[in-house]
Amino acid sequence: MPKQQHPTSPARTVGRRLRAPLAAVAAASALATLAACSGPGSDSGSGSAAGATPTAVNTAVADTPATLTLFSAAGLETYEQGLADAFTAKYPKIKVKLRVEADNNYNTVLPRLLASDSAPDIAAPSDLLGGVKDGLLTNLDAYDKAYGWSGKVPASALAPGRVSDGVIGSGSLYQAGGSAGPLVGVFYNKELASKVGMKTVPSSISDLEAVMAKAKKSGITPIVASNQDGLIGHLYNLLLGDYMGAQKLSDFVNHKPGATLDTPAAVQATQTLQKWIKAGYFASDVNAINQEASYGQFTGGKGLFFFQGSWITQTIDKTFKGKYGVFPMPPAEKGGKYAGMTSNTLAYSIAAHSKNKDAAALFLNFLTTPAAAKVAVANGYAAVTSDSAKTPSLSGTASEQIQTGYAAIAADNGFDSWIQNAAPAVDTKLPQQLQLLVSGKVEPAVMVKTLQTAYADALKSS
Amino acid sequence: MPSTPRPTRKGAAARGRNRLRARRWAGWLFALPALAFYGVFNFYPVLLSIQYSFYDWDGIGASTWVGLKNYTAVFTDSEQFSSLLHAFYLILFFTVLPVTLALITASVLRRIEGRFTGTVARTLLFLPQIIPGAAAGVAWTWMYSDNGVVNQTLRAIGLGSLARAWLADFHWALTAVGFIGTWLSTGLCTMLLLAGIGKIDNSLYEAARIDGAGPIRQFFAVTLPGLRNEIGVCVTITIIAALASFDVVYLATRGGPGTQTMVPGVAVYNLAFSDSRLGAASALAVVLALIVIAVVVPLQRLFREK
Numbered sequence: 001m002p003k004q005q006h007p008t009s010p011a012r013t014v015g016r017r018l019r020a021p022l023a024a025v026a027a028a029s030a031l032a033t034l035a036a037c038s039g040p041g042s043d044s045g046s047g048s049a050a051g052a053t054p055t056a057v058n059t060a061v062a063d064t065p066a067t068l069t070l071f072s073a074a075g076l077e078t079y080e081q082g083l084a085d086a087f088t089a090k091y092p093k094i095k096v097k098l099r100v101e102a103d104n105n106y107n108t109v110l111p112r113l114l115a116s117d118s119a120p121d122i123a124a125p126s127d128l129l130g131g132v133k134d135g136l137l138t139n140l141d142a143y144d145k146a147y148g149w150s151g152k153v154p155a156s157a158l159a160p161g162r163v164s165d166g167v168i169g170s171g172s173l174y175q176a177g178g179s180a181g182p183l184v185g186v187f188y189n190k191e192l193a194s195k196v197g198m199k200t201v202p203s204s205i206s207d208l209e210a211v212m213a214k215a216k217k218s219g220i221t222p223i224v225a226s227n228q229d230g231l232i233g234h235l236y237n238l239l240l241g242d243y244m245g246a247q248k249l250s251d252f253v254n255h256k257p258g259a260t261l262d263t264p265a266a267v268q269a270t271q272t273l274q275k276w277i278k279a280g281y282f283a284s285d286v287n288a289i290n291q292e293a294s295y296g297q298f299t300g301g302k303g304l305f306f307f308q309g310s311w312i313t314q315t316i317d318k319t320f321k322g323k324y325g326v327f328p329m330p331p332a333e334k335g336g337k338y339a340g341m342t343s344n345t346l347a348y349s350i351a352a353h354s355k356n357k358d359a360a361a362l363f364l365n366f367l368t369t370p371a372a373a374k375v376a377v378a379n380g381y382a383a384v385t386s387d388s389a390k391t392p393s394l395s396g397t398a399s400e401q402i403q404t405g406y407a408a409i410a411a412d413n414g415f416d417s418w419i420q421n422a423a424p425a426v427d428t429k430l431p432q433q434l435q436l437l438v439s440g441k442v443e444p445a446v447m448v449k450t451l452q453t454a455y456a457d458a459l460k461s462s
Numbered sequence: 463m464p465s466t467p468r469p470t471r472k473g474a475a476a477r478g479r480n481r482l483r484a485r486r487w488a489g490w491l492f493a494l495p496a497l498a499f500y501g502v503f504n505f506y507p508v509l510l511s512i513q514y515s516f517y518d519w520d521g522i523g524a525s526t527w528v529g530l531k532n533y534t535a536v537f538t539d540s541e542q543f544s545s546l547l548h549a550f551y552l553i554l555f556f557t558v559l560p561v562t563l564a565l566i567t568a569s570v571l572r573r574i575e576g577r578f579t580g581t582v583a584r585t586l587l588f589l590p591q592i593i594p595g596a597a598a599g600v601a602w603t604w605m606y607s608d609n610g611v612v613n614q615t616l617r618a619i620g621l622g623s624l625a626r627a628w629l630a631d632f633h634w635a636l637t638a639v640g641f642i643g644t645w646l647s648t649g650l651c652t653m654l655l656l657a658g659i660g661k662i663d664n665s666l667y668e669a670a671r672i673d674g675a676g677p678i679r680q681f682f683a684v685t686l687p688g689l690r691n692e693i694g695v696c697v698t699i700t701i702i703a704a705l706a707s708f709d710v711v712y713l714a715t716r717g718g719p720g721t722q723t724m725v726p727g728v729a730v731y732n733l734a735f736s737d738s739r740l741g742a743a744s745a746l747a748v749v750l751a752l753i754v755i756a757v758v759v760p761l762q763r764l765f766r767e768k
Contacts (some may be wrong), residue, residue, distance in 0.1 A: 039525035040510070040740070041519050108735040115522045130738065134523035228630070285608040285627025287719045331625060424737045435719040439632045442720075461518060 020215065036046075047360050053350040057361065059146050064302055067095045067360040070348075071113065071120035075105040078314055079345070079379035080287050086253035094359050104229070107427075109137065119353035121360045123445055124345075125177070126421055129255065131349065132163045132174055138350040139247050140173040141418040143361040153368055160417070168254040177367030180376035180383035181415075183406045184234055185328040185340060187306040189298070193325075193394075199391045201327045203410040204334040205242065205272065215304045216270055222281040224303035226294035230431020232273070232286070234341075235307035237418050238270035241339030248418040249339070255459060261419065262452040268270040270437070270444035287435050298324075309341075310402045313380035320442050327392045328405040342406070345381050346372055356438040382406030405409050419451070423458035426451060485615040507749075513681045515732075515744035521734070525741070532745035542746055545717075545724040546635055546753070549705045552725065555640025556647055556704035558654070561696050563644070564651030569681050571652070572659050584656070585650040595646060599713030603629060629715050629723075636723045642710050647703060651696040658692030662724060694765025698758055705754050 031211045033178070074082040077100050084096035094122075099120055101109050107126050113119060114136040130138045138162075144150055150173075152157065157179035164171020186208070188198070196215045202208040212222035225232045241249050243265040251259035276282070282302070297404040299308040299320040306312075310326065328338050350360045366372055373383040380405050390407045409415055433450055436442035515532050519525035536542050567587065574580040590598065605611045606628040613625035628638040665683045675683060708727030711717065717724035717732070726746055734743035 038516055039527060040519050041521070041523055043524045061525075111520075111738065113658070127738075130520065134520065134524065228716065250576055285630050287630030288603070288607060288627045288715075428732050428736050430719050431716075432718065435630075439630075439719055442631060 002226060008294055016336075019138055031380060043112040052135045053138070054142055054357055055143045056318045056356045057146050059143075059362070059365075061094075061277070061358045062091050063093055065093045066356050067097055068122060068356055068363060069097050069099050069120040070363075070454045071106075071110060071123040072100045073103045074100055074101045075311060076312070079375070079381075080188055082375040083367070083372060084269065086371050087363055090366065090371065091362065094362070095130045096363065107424075109459070114351050114353065117353065121351060121354040121356050122278070122348045122363060123351065124348050124397075125423060128163060128168060128174060128349070129166055130424070133166065136352050137174045138352050138354065138357055139337070140176050140255050140350065140364070143364070144173050145175065146410070147174055147361070147365045147368075149173075149365070149368060152271055153177075156415070157347065160344060161349075164325065166255060167257075169256075173347045173435075177344065177348055178344045178369070178376075178379045178383070179344060180373055181342035181344055181406070182309040182311050182380065183340065183382050183402045183409070184309040184327065185307070185326050185343065185405050186330075187298070187308055187324055187326045189301060189306075190323055191323055192301065192304045196220065196426070199394070202330045204330050204336070205239075205384070207217070207330050208330050209276075211304070212276070216280060221283055221303040222305060224294055224306045224441070225282055225286050226289040226291045227248050227286045227431070228284075228288055228290045229434055230434050231308075231433045232282075232438070233430055234309065235382070235428075236269070236273055238307060238339070238340055238432060239272050239340065240266055240419065240456065241416045242329060242332040242336075243269040243272075243413070245337070246277075246339040246414045249416040249419070253419060253422045255422070260452055261455065262448055263419050266448045267445050270447055274332070274444055277332045278440075282438070287438050299365055310382070311335075311382040313402075317380075322397075325394060325396075325398055326381055326401045326405060327394070328408050337412040339412070339416060340409045341410070341418050342415045344385075346376055402444060422455055424456045425458040429454040433457065473542065481664070503683060511744040511747055514746050515741050517741045519740045520738040521740045522738075528741065530608070532742045533749065535742060536746050541721050541724060542726075542729055542742075545729040545746075546720045548723065549725050549750075549753075551636060551708070552640050552643060552704040552707060553701055555637070555654075556643040557697055557700040559644045560651045561650040561693060562768055563648050564653060564655050564696065565681075565686070565693075567676075568655035568659055570652050570687055571656055584653070587652050588602055590646050590648065591649045591653075593646075594712050595709035598642055598646055599710045600708075601644075602638075603714050606638055632722055633717060635719055639711055639714055639723050643704065643707065645711070647700045652697055655689055656691050658689045662688040681710060690765055694761065696759045697761060697765070701757060701761070702754055705750065705757065 030237070057387030066230050069292065071081060073246050077098065084098060087096055087394055088094065110123055110125050111127065111130065112132070114131065117133070125131045125137070128137075153176070156171060158176060159169050161173055162169060162171050186202075186217050196218060198209060198211050202211055215222045223235070225235065235247075240261075244263060245265070248259070248263070248265070280407055281382065283297070289297070294306070295312065295315055297303060300397070306324075307329075316324070329340055329362060331337055348364060348367070350364070353359055375381055377399070380399070380402060382405070390411045391419070392401065392405050392408050396404070411461075420430055429451060433442060433447045437444075437447060473735060510615075516527060516529060517525040518528045518531075536546075541765075571580055576584075593601075607613075608627045612628060616622060616625045624636065630636050631638075662684065664690070667680055670680045670684050705726055707725050708731065711723055711725050711730050712731065715723045719726045727750075730743045730747050730750070733739045733746065
């Protein structure tokens, strides 16, 4: 800003001379900053309306050479590379390149990356509502019509990708593909399970508690978990689903008007977790353990149960294959309904900034095919087929158990989601609250209220 | 340059002044690349942060002006406010302990200087300084774990009842994190103070000895006053490290358990990148910067005066 630079007269002292031009530059840039925009972000429009909502789409792109970038997380690299390879095998002209980010950075990096000029073409944002609000994701309605996804993919698999007025579940499609997902449930160490005499799948929470009490008595740590990163949250979320019911929990995550976490059922779920903590079912230093360390503890035989998602098979199979099994979280009461979190691992979004939207849509279409489902199943995910067995059992391979467990939850319409997905602020608060709960520093009712407040505040400001 | 020509008295004087003026501007010209970098990568972001701090903004979409709301939140939101208190507690471990330890070690090392043991001791002490804080954070999480070196040592010497998962313990986590800082900055302080001691005239020590001063008296009468400037540097650097700590804390505990070890650096990161609340994050960062300045500037004066 040379115009505003008013140097001082030469007679000034050295210190003054130094200071004055700097101050001039400062004042000039401050003025420029404040004058240029009324507020940050107002001019960044992030993709014009036309870019975010294409109307004329082309499905005949299989023979046009293109390179797609898929934004992947380290823990999913094997799986997503598998999808990319299968896709390129079918459409040799189109390459899919993975851009891999560390698991715990994926969600923090993604929004900024999508807003940049070098946005990846394909990604799976956890904050779908934020991405839609900021115009970072492509409205897929035109592609849906062209490829007929709504006709061939189960509605329940596409619903989590639909957004209307800041609520997930209906409206325009922003995330689409096939239908497969992880089973989040109870992984168990086979050797320790037979030691404590667990012969059948526990059919209720009290059944599960009986097994854990037995394990504790015989000197076996009942639950392996990591809570430096708040991953007791998987177990907590399963309990919430059990006591609140999958529908109520989903309403909360999806921002359904009037939905709240502050319910007696949620408090009861929290109390159950507190009871297990007080009974010493976790290792004493669980608050200092991170996910990698917990994998080591489970595969090292340091505990009986591990409440986790079936994505862990990609990691623990390397050393522990055949030595563990998995069943879905038992219902709160015997004969009750199964509930558990899942996410559609075969559904992706297309960046609004993508320059290869048509090719990216072809990739999404590929995800609806059996070839893609096969890759998912090979990587520990479950895809429901009409002939799946629906009764969980302790026999069979872990891979088979994942399929039956998933089918059992599907049969009860029991899929819900992680409460962290409700709002980024909940994602920050939850690990802290879980650490407080482990240390006996917060009471269940207060914890539930705190989470609800974080959620309500986040909704107010969005 | 002022565009209005100044009335000149005598040609020669004017020419001389012109040359002087030209030289002055040549200096600025040389500094220009550095200044440009400073402006673009330091100064401009600072201004932006100040601007953001008055808005509600998720970093991407539209923003709303909220006035001082983000600043009041710094002092009313218990999590943000307690992070500031934690930062001050860390000064004890990042500054007070290391400087004290360094003074003692430096005085001892002065006596064994030149000998092999002196060199070894100096190398060992300085070693933590070349290890990145992030790596130290990770290494210490292992040492502090339930079966880590710290607890093994405690059990070996019969203090097993004190053993605990240090970083997961509500009362001890912040102190445990603080000791990582002590370990990191003691070496640096020792080196700085050793260099300072080397500059103290040996005749002062001789004179003190002739006057009958023992090692302790020598320390207080000669070493300590002679190190005034170096101590000032140590204190300044380490206090900034304590108040603006991020890497060690983020890797060791992420601010947990609960928010027991939450420091402003980690809180700013959480607000900005996890919660997508750029405005709130900027406000806390600005407050932190002001606090650092408010603490460091008086200290500078204190240590500079003779």
